[in-house]
Amino acid sequence: MRSVRARAALGATLVVAVALTAAGLAVLLVLRGNLTDRAGLEAEVAAREVAGQLALGATYAELELGDEETHPVQVTDEEGRVVAVSKDLEAVSGTGTAEVDPVPSAPVPSPGDDDDDDDDDASTPPRGEVSSDQPDFANGTATVDGETADYRFASVELTTDEDVTLTVHAGAPLAAEQEAVDTVRNSMLTGLPLMLLVVAGVTWLVTRRALRPVEGIRRELAAITASEDLGRRVPEPDSRDEIARLARTTNETLTVLEASVDRQRRFVADASHELRSPIASLRTQLEVGEAHPELLDVPGAVADTVRLQGLAADLLLLARLDAGERPGRAAVDLGALVREEVSQRAADRIPPEASVADLGPLEVAGSRGQLARVLGNLLDNAERHAERAVAVSVRADRGDVLVEVTDDGAGVPEAERDRIFERFVRLDDARSRDEGGAGLGLAIARDVVSRHGGTLAVGTASAGGARFTLRLPSAGREPAADGG
Structure with missing residues (x-):
């Protein structure tokens, strides 16, 4: 991928995709957690309501378990045996036991029962105690009247007036949580590709607009290279960004290069002019000496040779200095x-x-x-x-x-x-x-x-x-x- 615009668009799209994916996962996790906690709270309320009835001395047969489809209930004793369940509860999981058939057990005394203690006030019903500890929560399933669904179960312990410890397991449905999470997830999966396409398109257009001056600089430099006209300059955008600074630096470089080339041309021209005079003089003297040896000006020829030698040495030294000799x-x-x-x-x-x-x-x-x-x-x-x-x-x-x-x-x-x-x-x-x-x-x-x-x-x-x-x-x- 050789295009800067394509690389920029791809990079921006990848970054946005990663960011949106991470944000979407975080939203789903927070949403699921909040809805699960809400279902747990409903289950806890239902469990404590049943536990309160048992603590007041209600028998298993007298329990009001509310809407069995919305809040299925299972009551177990200290040994984990099922002593009471909601009506039409056919199967359950996540409550510690999968049994849904109550076993024979001693009934909880009703509020009007008397006992053998003559000191007790017959008008005061016996009372148990519901645990105030944080209930245990677990996810499971329940089959009520042939329909199976996911539930959030809360387990609340209580102690009856006969010192019997019971555990009430009540569930709240997770269908609303699952439906909300599925809706949000589907919306994200639908909107993410569209958003990525928008990001890629906008990045492509913005990068194209931003790099348009660079293309102008490149074309002008190519024209300068082709024409060898160092007097031309690249266009400088009105902005104060990096591209404008690049254009100004390029023009400054062209100015220095033009001056260097002009100086080099003048140097070559001046050197040719300065070398021409002693060489011509020396040649003239040698030609005269060849035709008329008695007229040869040896001291003049030597002087011209020395002058030519010194000039050549100067030119060589300048060439080394221009080449950057340290x-x-x-x-x-x-x-x-x-x-x-x-x-x-x-x-x-x-x-x-x-x-x-x-x-x-x-x-x-x-x-x-x-x-x-x-x-x-x-x-x-x-x-x-x-x-x-x-x-x-x-x-x-x-x-x-x-x-x-x-x-x-x-x-x-x-x-x-x-x-x-x-x-x-x-x-x-x-x-x-x-x-x-x-x-x-x-x-x-x-x-x-x-x-x-x-x-x-x-x-x-x-x-x-x-x-x-x-x-x-x-x-x-x-x-x-x-x-x-």
Whole structure:
């Protein structure tokens, strides 16, 4: 069963069926119990009425047993022998004995009989005692005048004035109880299927209406997949339920996916453009060298090759970062790393000056190679734009390690401070220089720092140039944010 509507309708129907069945059984049990107790009460009243007559001294022959068909009566003595029964009682069960023929027994004295005690008041009739204990109840059958029916029997004990213990068994018919239970049961058996059909139909319609927006989302997603047009969006219902949130989340995902695909396309286009220039230059120089070896510009070819190699390395690193590559968690001493990077640039156009604080921990967790790449890119950028001086400092700051790279160049306009970290972005002054890079260094630096749980920002240095501030969490402290 692949349809959500069908599963929902079936599930709701099963739940309702179980609930109604349990409720119906409970109703039948309560109804049967109440009617049985009512019949037991009637039987008890009839039994006590007969017991009262016997306690007042009535003989068995003088007993008024009422309606034999409604309340059949059987009286037994201490030995379980039947001493009196209702008229036309032919068979009985549930009273302790199935006998319906009275045995010869001493009659109970009538209210007017005298005894041998001269001290007794002749005008006071002898009296027995009816037990006040709760009578015993049992279900059984009785055949009266050829008709057999079910009865609820109550058994009441009494003691006559002659100290004889008798038990009166009186019954009340259970026909009304059985008829009521059968009527209710038949009504339930008739109404249950109809109610289940209504529940299934209503659930099917409600679920269909509720899932209609989902079908619209599915169709639109299928159309987007077929057309590969990520600019389309799925319809968002006006409701505030889970389906509306699903539609909004889907559209947000499509927006992020569209931006990612556009960024990837721009990346491929920019990479192709940046690679075309050094490759074309290198090819031209090699072709000229092949035709005129004396005109081969070997230093220029080497420079183009180095530039091409660096650009390829940058593109590969960006591809790994975009693929979600995580940095290592080795301890890296940023102070030592800065000294090492600065020492390798002694012959640069503007050798940087390093200032490393001796106080506080300067170790961070991450990839030494990637962090060295970040420092190298920042120093290259500062040297490219500096006039006379480039400085780098490292110090501990509130549980972080802070690295600042400054120059005395023109600085970065405030409107361009976020844009310079985008890929293949170069400001106009950088484009006008031959030594300008491809615009990937700062983008790589921010991506690497972000994946190390740090931040990279640009501001204005005291000398008027640019100040790049790199902040990384110290080793042993969890990053404040996951940049991956």
